[in-house]
Amino acid sequence: MNASPSTSAHAPSVFARLRRVWPYFSHDKVSWLVLILCTLLVAACEPVLPALMKALLDHGFATDAFNPWLVPLALILLFGLRGLAGYIADLTLVKITSNGVFHLRSDLFKHMLDARLTLFNDRSASALTNTIVYEITSGTRQLIPTLMSASRDVLTIVALLSYLLYVNWQLTLIVGLLFPAIAWVVRTVSKRLYKLTRASLGATEALAYVVEENVLAHRDVRLHGAQASQQQRFEKLGRALLRLQFKSRVASSAMTPLTQMLAAIALSLVISIALMQSVRGEATIGSFVSFITAMLMLLTPMKHLSGVANSLTNGLAALERAIRLVDETPLEAGGEHRPPSPEHRARGEIRFEQVSVTYPDAQRPAVDSLDLSIAPGETVALVGASGSGKTTLVNLLPRFIETNQGRILLDGTPLPEWNLQALRAQYAFVSQHVVLINDSVSANVAFGDRHADEARVLRSLQAANLGELVETLPQGIHTQVGHNATQFSGGQRQRLAIARALYKDAPILILDEATSALDTESERAVQEALVRLMAQRTTIVIAHRLSTVQHADRIIAMDNGRIAETGTHTELLARNGLYARLYRLGLHDTPGPEQQS
Numbered sequence: 337m338n339a340s341p342s343t344s345a346h347a348p349s350v351f352a353r354l355r356r357v358w359p360y361f362s363h364d365k366v367s368w369l370v371l372i373l374c375t376l377l378v379a380a381c382e383p384v385l386p387a388l389m390k391a392l393l394d395h396g397f398a399t400d401a402f403n404p405w406l407v408p409l410a411l412i413l414l415f416g417l418r419g420l421a422g423y424i425a426d427l428t429l430v431k432i433t434s435n436g437v438f439h440l441r442s443d444l445f446k447h448m449l450d451a452r453l454t455l456f457n458d459r460s461a462s463a464l465t466n467t468i469v470y471e472i473t474s475g476t477r478q479l480i481p482t483l484m485s486a487s488r489d490v491l492t493i494v495a496l497l498s499y500l501l502y503v504n505w506q507l508t509l510i511v512g513l514l515f516p517a518i519a520w521v522v523r524t525v526s527k528r529l530y531k532l533t534r535a536s537l538g539a540t541e542a543l544a545y546v547v548e549e550n551v552l553a554h555r556d557v558r559l560h561g562a563q564a565s566q567q568q569r570f571e572k573l574g575r576a577l578l579r580l581q582f583k584s585r586v587a588s589s590a591m592t593p594l595t596q597m598l599a600a601i602a603l604s605l606v607i608s609i610a611l612m613q614s615v616r617g618e619a620t621i622g623s624f625v626s627f628i629t630a631m632l633m634l635l636t637p638m639k640h641l642s643g644v645a646n647s648l649t650n651g652l653a654a655l656e657r658a659i660r661l662v663d664e665t666p667l668e669a670g671g672e673h674r675p676p677s678p679e680h681r682a683r684g685e686i687r688f689e690q691v692s693v694t695y696p697d698a699q700r701p702a703v704d705s706l707d708l709s710i711a712p713g714e715t716v717a718l719v720g721a722s723g724s725g726k727t728t729l730v731n732l733l734p735r736f737i738e739t740n741q742g743r744i745l746l747d748g749t750p751l752p753e754w755n756l757q758a759l760r761a762q763y764a765f766v767s768q769h770v771v772l773i774n775d776s777v778s779a780n781v782a783f784g785d786r787h788a789d790e791a792r793v794l795r796s797l798q799a800a801n802l803g804e805l806v807e808t809l810p811q812g813i814h815t816q817v818g819h820n821a822t823q824f825s826g827g828q829r830q831r832l833a834i835a836r837a838l839y840k841d842a843p844i845l846i847l848d849e850a851t852s853a854l855d856t857e858s859e860r861a862v863q864e865a866l867v868r869l870m871a872q873r874t875t876i877v878i879a880h881r882l883s884t885v886q887h888a889d890r891i892i893a894m895d896n897g898r899i900a901e902t903g904t905h906t907e908l909l910a911r912n913g914l915y916a917r918l919y920r921l922g923l924h925d926t927p928g929p930e931q932q933s
Contacts (some may be wrong), residue, residue, distance in 0.1 A: 353652050354483075356659055360443070361436035361480065367428050374425035375484065379491030381418040382633060383499035384410075390503070390626035425484070433480045437472055444468050444658055451665045453736055459661075462548035463541045467661060471537070471654040479651025486644045489637035496634050503627050507606050521594050525587050526649060532584040533653040539577040546570050606631060668735070670756035673749050681843045682747050682762040684712040684874030686733065691742035693728055693897075702728040704897035705742070715875040717885035719918060720894035726878045728897075730846045733876075734760045764837035768849030770829045772821040777806065778813040780821070781835045792839060800835035802828065834866070845875040891915060 362368070388410055445468055448455065455464075500508040550557055550566055557566055607628070675682050688708040694701045703725045710716050718726040731737050732744055735751055744751050751759060772780050781796055782788035793813055797806050805828060809815040821829050837845065847866070867887075879885050886905040893900045893908065893915040900914045908915035 353656060357479070357652070357655050360440040361432060363439060364432060364435055367432050367435075371425055371428040371432065371484065374421040374428065375488045376491060377421040378418050378425065379488060379495050381414055381421075382492045383495050383630065384414050386496075386499065386626040386630040386633065388414075389629050390622040393622035393625055425488075429481060429484055433476055436480065437476050440476070440655070440658060441468060441472050444472070444661060447662050447665065447667070450667045452668050455661075455665045460541075460545045460548060462544040464661075466541060466544055467658050472658050475651045475654025475658070477651075478647045479655060482644055482647040482651060486641060486648070489640045492637045493634060493641075496630050496637075500627060500630050500634075503623050503630070507609060507627060510605050510609065517598050521598075525590065528587045529584060529649040530653065532580055532587065533649050536577065536580040536584060537653055537657060539573065539580055543570070543573045543577055546573060668756055669752075670735075670759065671753035672755055673753045674755050674758040675747070675762075680758060680761070684710075684762075684843045685745075685747050686710040686844075686874065687745045687748075688729075688732075689743050689745070691732065691744060692740050693725075693732065693737060694740050701740075701897050703732075703739075706897065706899060708892070708899065710874060710876070712874055713872050714890065715870055715877065715888045717877040717879065717888035717891045718894060719879070719885060719891060719915060720900075721918070723896075724894040725897040726894055727848060729894075730765075730848060730876055730878065733844070733846065734763050734765070762842055763844050763846055764840045764842040765846045766833050766837045766848065768830075770821075770833045772817055772829060772832060774817065774819050776811075776814045776816055777809065777832070780817060780832055781813070781839050783836055785839075793835075796835040796838040799838050800831040802831050802835060843873055845870060845873055846878075847875065848878045893918070 448464065448468070497508065497512075546566070546569060550570075557563060674680055686709070688706050691703055691706045692701050693703040702723075706725075706729070718729065720726055728737065732739060733746075733751075735756065746754065746759070746762065773783070777797075778788050778790060778793050781793045790813065794803075794806070797803055797813070806812055817824065817832075821832065824832065845866075877885060877888060885891055888905070890902060891905060891908055892902050893913070895914055901908060901911060903911070903915075909919060
């Protein structure tokens with residue numbers, strides 16, 4: 337799984353990080369205009385209240401000419417206008433946030449679908465799910481409202497300070513001394529929060545990974561009585577996360593009392609100086625009360641701003657993890673070559689030239705300087721002990737993994753020169769590990785075809801010996817299969833995968849233990865379908881059972897990533913080499929009860 341982000345790295349500026357996030361939320365220009373206008377209106381309403389207080393105290397109680405209903409009426413209009421503007425701003429903000437989440441999540445998911453496959457080695461399923469689904473949502477819900485609230489608070493402070501300067505510029509200078517001190521507090525705490533937040537996100541990912549592992553290995557955990565050790569492992573990571581969250585809370589909570597203390601000092605100075613001005617006749621009661629009211633109103637947005645750092649940091653850190661997935665994970669690269677035929681089908685000629693593959697941290701190559709040519713329409717079976725390189729060899733063909741040296745050619749063209757989509761369209765792949773999506777039977781068989789041909793789907797199911805099963809399903813081929821088709825038996829799931837390969841009708845078939853989960857009767861029916869399908873197609877078969885390899889045009893026995901021997905079933909038995917030894921060890925065995933559907 338991916339390690340937690342380093343907290344020692346130099347943190348980029350907030351503005352630089354915001355510029356990277358901005359494109360995903362900038363699509364709706366009209367909504368942003370409405371939001372800005374409403375925010376300006378709300379901020380402009382703030383100084384009106386202390387101004388009304390000044391008018392009321394200086395004129396309302398001093399002369400009979402002053403209409404006593406003006407101030408209440410003005411207050412009703414003021415709060416009504418501010419409330420309406422705030423309501424519209426909130427609704428607009430929800431729209432902007434929701435659209436931004438949609439664009440970012442869609443872009444991220446698309447990038448994941450097209451990213452190099454090393455991504456899935458570097459990041460666990462839980463980490464990717466957490467980033468794409470949850471972190472984007474939580475990050476956006478913290479970041480965008482926080483930014484807008486901060487913008488509103490800044491505009492409010494500007495409006496109130498402008499009014500304070502108008503009323504009494506000397507006292508306003510004292511209030512201005514607050515800002516450098518608060519800025520220093522915010523900057524210091526923000527740096528601390530940034531480091532703690534990134535560390536917390538990494539710790540959360542590690543905790544989620546433990547949950548994912550135990551969900552996938554739930555039977556093994558119970559079989560080996562590993563509940564206590566796994567609980568201890570979970571609690572250890574949970575305590576580490578708890579410590580980080582507590583430290584983050586300590587840092588963010590310290591900001592409010594610090595800023596309040598600074599504000600109290602400034603307020604004390606203002607009151608003292610204002611009283612001296614009043615004694616000298618330099619200020620009226622109305623102006624003094626108005627100034628104090630405006631100053632006290634300043635404390636609320638300043639308090640909000642002092643608490644912005646925590647939400648802003650958390651939101652940015654969560655979104656940055658998502659953006660790094662785009663920035664740091666390159667897309668798969670391919671060429672422009674496509675088959676020249678009208679149907680864009682390859683002839684199926686495959687050639688390996690001195691191909692070697694070594695996995696990271698491996699002691700020896702999985703495939704070692706291998707040369708192999710497969711003619712169009714030929715059926716080749718790969719046999720060998722576990723770890724001999726069979727699966728690595730076939731995974732090289734659709735470029736699920738890359739060679740360390742040598743090259744592979746399809747129809748005489750090196751694989752990197754092929755357009756990736758065109759290259760993978762040439763293969764139908766049936767593995768022993770069947771993966772089915774939570775959709776209808778039809779969607780699983782016609783996987784990737786957005787306009788499925790139902791007649792073709794039915795023919796494929798019939799050929800895979802699933803016709804009778806489909807007739808028993810409540811909605812036929814439109815029946816939902818559920819999570820990874822767990823409502824079907826192992827043999828039925830295997831045959832659904834075979835039906836998918838039949839539907840694709842690709843010129844090259846790769847069968848990796850394709851009949852491993854079938855009972856003898858089902859296997860016989862599927863083998864007949866596969867024999868018909870393999871006609872005039874290049875087929876590569878990986879199997880441990882004689883029934884799937886004995887009719888191959890050529891059998892290749894592999895050992896430690898190399899080709900040990902090649903020939904037909906009869907020829908290899910006569911040589912009494914590796915193939916004959918595997919045959920005697922059980923290659924010819926029929927499936928046991930645990931393999932049957």
